[in-house]
Amino acid sequence: MKEILVPALYVMSGVCAYTALHHGLAVLRRRVNRIHLLFALMSLLTAALIMARAGAYGAHTVSELVAMRRWEIVFLCFFVPAFLWFVADYTGIRPRKLLFGLSGFWALLFAVNLALPSGVQIADSSSMAYFDLPWGERVADLRVIQRTVWHNLAWLGIVISLSYSLYACYLQYRRGQQRRARVMAWALSAFAVLSLLNVAINLKLVEFVHTSDFGFLALIVVMDMEMMLESRDQKRRLRAVLDHLPVAICLKDLKGHFQLINRKFESAFRTREGAIAGKKVFDLFPREQAAIIDANERHALDTRQDVESEEVLDCGGEARTFQSIKFPLLREDGSAYAVSSVYIDITESRQKDEALNRFRRQVWHADRVASTGAITSSLAHELCQPLAAMLSNAQAGLRFLAQDKVDLDEMREILQDIVRDDKRAGAVINGLRAMLQQQETPYADIDLGQCINEVIMLLHSEFVRTGVVVEHLLEANLAIRANKTQIQQVALNLMINALEAMAEQVPDQRMLRVTAARVDGKALVSIRDSGIGIAEDMLDRVFDGFYTTKPQGLGVGLEVCRSIMESHGGGIWAEANPDRGATFHFVLPLEDKTGT
Ligand code: ADP
DSSP, rough: OOOOHHHHHHHHHHHHHHHHHHHHHHHHHTTTHHHHHHHHHHHHHHHHHHHHHHHHHHOHHHHHHEEEEEEHHHHHHHHHHHHHHHHHHHHHHOHHHHHHHHHHHHHHHHHHHHHHHTTTOOSSSSSOOOEEESSSOOOEEESSSSOHHHHHHHHHHHHHHHHHHHHHHHHHHHTTTTHHHHHHHHHHHHHHHHHHHHHHTTTTTSSSOOOHHHHHHHHHHHHHHHHHHHHHHHHHHHHHHHHHHEEEEEOOTTTOOOOOOHHHHHHHHOHHHHHHHTTTTGSSSSSHHHHHHHHHHHHHHHHOOOOOEEEEEETTTTEEEEEEEEEEEEOTTOOEEEEEEEEOOOOHOOOOOHHHHHHHHHHHHHHHHHHHHHHHHHHHHHHHHHHHHHHHHHHHHHHHHHHOOOOHHHHHHHHHHHHHHHHHHHHHHHHHHHHOOOOOOOOOEHHHHHHHHHHHHHHHHHHOOOOOOTEEEEEEEEEEEEHHHHHHHHHHHHHHHHHHHTTSSSSGGGGEEEEEEETEEEEEEEEESSSSSOGGGTTTTTGGOOOOOTTTTOOHHHHHHHHHHHHHHEEEEEESSSSSSSSEEEEEEOOGGGOO
16 A cells, blocks of 8 residues: 555645636636635645645655745745635625735745745755655655744744634624634634644654645635535525515526526416526517517616516416516626516506596595585576677677668677677586596697686686686697696696685685796696695695595595696696795696797
């Protein structure tokens, strides 16, 4: 049984080289990952160090021995700093001064090792001896040659480095990362025990070959296994979390091939991870839906930003609505390597919103019908007036026609009066229809000023009855694309609110000012009253559902107004007037943007 130690060292070196390769490739694949980079470096240096040790054992001349032992120190001088920074990253304990100090010390030792004639391990290089191992192998005796003081300092450096590492483990343990700390402490202990044994062997207290190589190997193998297990456990944990999330998640590569989907994705879109891997979104959804998803993902990748959208997707024949967030996965250098999508099924909540909105509208409608009842007498008067005027004008016209000579100018005037009164009655009826209509009218191009005017006309006699002085300034040609009924409902609600707010006011102080104008390329309608007003901190709250200060109030009017405005791409807000009363403004996009 000969030649065991040296071949064994070669094998050990090979194991370390393999570990270095394995972690080095991981670094390359993830581009940058410092802890793996440091570990790859440590493994590579250990492989080299053990090779140098094997070379020293097999040395035949003193100069060969000196060269090999010098190489050992060269590798050690790089190994220890790499190890220290690895421990710092692994434990998260980074005493910078100590780390830099120790790294400096090893740099100094490196220089000394090169400067000394036989390196730091050998003081007297005049002769060499051999050592017979129990199994008959004869190797160079590494113990007999006197060591320099630097060699002892190197040992001191190792002791300090080990002490820091063990202390870092202890702190990591205290911080709650027990498992990581325990494994590292085991690896360090093995290394420390084998190094101590090495010292005892050097001092000839124990008869054996050097054992520190085994310490290095133990450190590398244990930490390598731990890092592998950790990354496997982490993957498993992440997978379990992903699979238990109530949202569908998928991950795709840059070419759009599925890489990973979670369980919710499988059940929502009736697919399986095995069946979809490597396929594209076009293989899963109908073309139009897939095109939207694809475009959103491309946008996320191009802009490196999250893209949020609402998508209606096919789920085994049923169309469901999803809130989706697409985001790119970025490397540390900012380049994207994948894109992920998260889908939250909002079908039910959309349906609930829809039902709630419908309910609110019905309630509001009932309320409006009630207010129509309250102003019916004024309305009757409002309609009677133009009708009576039209009748008397028509009778006058007939009388004129009965005369021999018809005065055409007078006739024209009479007919113009009839047209005017007819329009007025028509506006009242239109307004009334808007107020009572529950069915939605389609979007159309409308003149906002005229639309608001119809509402003012509708309430005209109510203003007269309550003694409200109305001032209106409605700009012509404010063309908007809107649902006329809804816009009139908003104006009506605001004016009725204004009337109610002014009810407590002394009659000669009831003022309503309605304006419609083009402002910043949009149509702005303002309804200003001189009523009780709204406290500053309530200006937003009045739009909340069921907020009311009226004994008979429902508190849904302003909320519905806001939802109507939002569905038209506009907005509504309230302001407290500096003197008295409140002003409600609503703004709508203009059809014709050229006037901006
Ligand atoms: P309701 O009229 O049924 O109370 P609204 O949603 O239309 O419901 O109004 C909510 C609340 O906002 C009112 O109760 C009132 O307190 C306040 N409010 C609305 N308009 C005015 C206004 N012009 N002046 C003062 N307060 C107002």
